[in-house]
Amino acid sequence: MFFALPFPMINPVAIAVGPIAIRWYALAYIVGILLGWFYAKKLAGKAALSWGWNPKLIEDFVTYATLGVILGGRLGYVLFYKPMHYLQNPGEILQVWNGGMAFHGGALGVIVAIIIFARVKKLPVFGLGDIVCAVVPIGLGLGRIANFVNGELYGRATDVAWAMVFPHDEKQVLxxxxxxxxxxxxxxxxxxxxxxxxxxxxxxxxxxxxxTFLAGYGVARFIGEFFREPDSFLGLLTAGLSMGQLLSLPMIAVGAFIIRQALQGSFAPARPAAATR
Incomplete structure (x- = not known):
């Protein structure tokens, strides 16, 4: 057997108080939302760039964003990864506790939340979107670390020096x-x-x-999928790409289009006229 780094056997339960247990993945969500909230409030406080943005509205948007992540992530998994299974077992669609969330679906959910919130509060969509997108990588990074701690969504077989054998891997390979x-x-x-x-x-x-966030995430996910083990129930699809890679391609294209249009000032809201004195 090739040399391998030992997998750190960390208890999947991060905090336990009596019968109440908080797992690392849930903790990653909680900490990610809190850190994102604080950072977003800091960004929103730069009024010179926000066209009338009120930093206190960030607190209101957290609820919208959380619903967007959960509902979008779950529906994205149902539609993108196991549509036939859930069509035959519709009662399982809402059973989030059994696992099954898709980032691309969660991203769509948050985009919808941004559009709705911006319309309700009469805010520029991209003014809000830029603040939200700037903080999302915090949660993404913490979520992936939680995936590692849980020994899930592991990589493809390899013989690199830092390879590991993950405890939940039935094949028990590096x-x-x-x-x-x-x-x-x-x-x-x-x-x-x-x-x-x-x-x-x-x-x-x-x-x-x-x-930049959309295109950047798409590129990062596309590259990362070359090292990640494809979902067993899907395998590799068109042109030998995984579902994650196929879903990332439109993100890259849309992100690049938005950047080009933004640099031309296409999304800049009209500034309020100066008061007459």
């Missing part, structure tokens, strides 16, 4: 710790890219950060 690759690309690197754009004042072009 695999890429692809969750950590994805945590680095979808979380840390994407967050830093968007942070650089924020520091350079790119929010004066509404849509640039949103488009």
């Amino acid at each position: 695999r890429h710790p692809s969750q950590l690759y994805q945590a680095a690309m979808e979380g840390l690197i994407l967050f830093l890219v968007l942070l650089v754009l924020e520091k350079k004042g790119m929010r004066k072009y509404p849509g640039v950060i949103s488009g």
